[in-house]
Amino acid sequence: MNSRERILGRVRRALADVPDDARPYQEAVARDYLREHGQRSVAQTVDLLAENLADYRALVHRCTDGELPELVARLLSAHGSGSVVVPPGLPTGWLGAVDTTLVQDSAASTAPELDRVDSVVTGCAVAVAETGTIVLDGSSDQGRRRITLVPDHHICVVRVPDQVVSSVPEALERLDPTRPLTWISGPSATSDIELDRVEGVHGPRTLEVVLLSGS
């Protein structure tokens, strides 16, 4: 008997005493919890996102479509970035005013090469107001997971209010589980020294979130 059969057999024997529960999954779990917490207007939800992002030390900026290229250029130069990695599908205009070296995200580039790049600019899949979270799903405006991990400075553009949801349940509904997902809430941090949160370990130590509104 192989271990698969052994384990499955043990599970079945272990449950022999349990009365048969034919209730389908939908009825087995009472979902009496809330879909979202509190009542907010769309603008208030965006404000809450900004507040919670900032609470976990993300730097939050707001701008319109027209102002974005200037803002991105300014943030990169303020950070002293000499190079920035670019996901393949990033709207070209976003980096229109940038004069640092652009590095294309490619499957061939190695981790050490990426380690020499200062910054990355991406879009996102969804942002969660209640928790101050942005979620990346590897779409073409976000690129491979590693480009938002190895460089020390991440600028993430969130289209508001379209990409903003209130809560974790609403975010999961919008996401596709077959894509590789990264949920990001503030810059890299640790609670490992005396259970106190300290920013800045392996992921980007500076996270800037740009809330981009139509015009």
Added chain:
Amino acid sequence: MSGTFVGMPAFPQAAREAVGNTTLRGNLRHATHTIRDKRARAVAELEDWAALREAGKQIKDHTLRHLDRYLVQVEEAVTAAGGTVHWAADADEANEIVARLVQETGESEVVKVKSMATQEIALNEALEARGIHAYETDLAELIVQLGKDRPSHILVPAIHRNRGEIRDIFRSEMSEWGRPAPEGLTDTPAELAEAARLHLREKFLRARVGISGANFVVAETGTLVVVESEGNGRMCLTLPETLISVVGIEKIVPRWQDLEVFLQTLPRSSTAERMNPYTSMWTGTTDEDGPRTFHLVLLDNGRTDTLADEVGRQALRCIRCSACLNVCPVYERAGGHAYGSVYPGPIGAILSPQLRGTGSEIDASLPYASSLCGACYEVCPVAIDIPEVLVHLRERVVQGGPAVRGGNRVVLKPAKGHAAERAAMRAAQWAFTHPGALRTGQRLASRTRRLHPRTLPGPGRAWSGSRDLPAVPAEPFRDWWQRTHGGKGGAK
């Protein structure tokens, strides 16, 4: 469970030694009290906490009830997504599988994300014995590994170390493992974090094999979830070419939607955050993004034995948040090492004796490592009634009886050398038949057991006056232990 801690003294003796260590007690007290208050605030933000907790409990119970079906579903979904699934009945088999998979890549080093399952099976030691170096990359794990130490907390394995000790370990040990600590390293947490960043970066960049556990596995999609803070998890999960995840069979949730419960309750319960900095989710492999090869090792190692116990099986709901450790007055005094297992604190006191059986002295004494104050149950995000399981396990130790070990039905003999416990249990039985003696205990129970009211008296309750965390008594642990536990092994 594997033998990392075999030969440990029984809990009372180990705890007495720990209590004599004032630095350790100070470190633990500081850390657990900080996180306690923060957790309470983070939980209070959600007015539907009780409903989330109940849903989490029900999801886990439902999954465990149909675990055979969900295991098969996980296997199908992960395979369909490009992964390979392996089944390991025990620690040795899991270690064999992982070692073989690493050897097949031709690599002799791996980077690891903190994982309780791989600690439980002592994977690092098993790999080392085969000439494979495993580098822990979680800051606290790194501190433990560099300090040639043992973990003492689920979430923060180096919680027993303060910043000064951490600096000393980094200064003296980092150079032996790779990049040395920066010159003039001080003990500010930011500098210590920076030192870890520099030390580990070269390892991440050259790593070809990553090893992880998982917080959740979604059966319908085959998605694995790793919740973390530092980004070391993301490094291990995305930079290597091969990823091997070792996951206990109780980590399954049926549907994608179920994550909406646990992604709200886990971060708030463990680090007291609305959300932890990073959560990674992956389903099999993705072309040109992340590892090209993905292996999932499904681990039993005593879990099905635990599942066979009507009362004890609820321990398998545990999501390893560590909230129960942080509120436990016994953990705070005794420290994590006294539990002789990678699972310390209240959850360890009910999980280790079930995963490993109650054959050894340490495992037989663990169900007594509690005052049954109920604080652990109160904070548990999946409502595990730890006091109930403790009492049940005490009975098993004292009276023996039927159990399942290694998948086989056995009848345990009453433990020898537990005369004190036998007496204590007799006292408890007496209390059951003398309701007056129980009044205080019942008052406690009625306030803490909102979800499924049940009275749970235990012998000699010193803490029953309040449902809140008991105040720290001024007396030394030794006296306290003797007074509350009939002085088992403690009359010295």
